[in-house]
Amino acid sequence: MMGANHIRVRCFDGITRMGRIKGKIKKKVWIREGDILIVVPWSFQDDKCDIIYRYTGPQVEWLRRNGYL
16 A cells, blocks of 8 residues: 555566555455455556455456366
């Protein structure tokens, strides 16, 4: 966590980006280190992204069982 609504995210493409938690999930979802997230890179700055979703524990297990992670 970098402070406010910013977090450093390591993506599957190998790039570490500065992520911004969208207002829709900012007060509803707690994001911790090691969580699996869906991020959308910015089109004009590749080193920044928006965090739009956090997978829950059962969802992560399903993704692992089915070979998506």
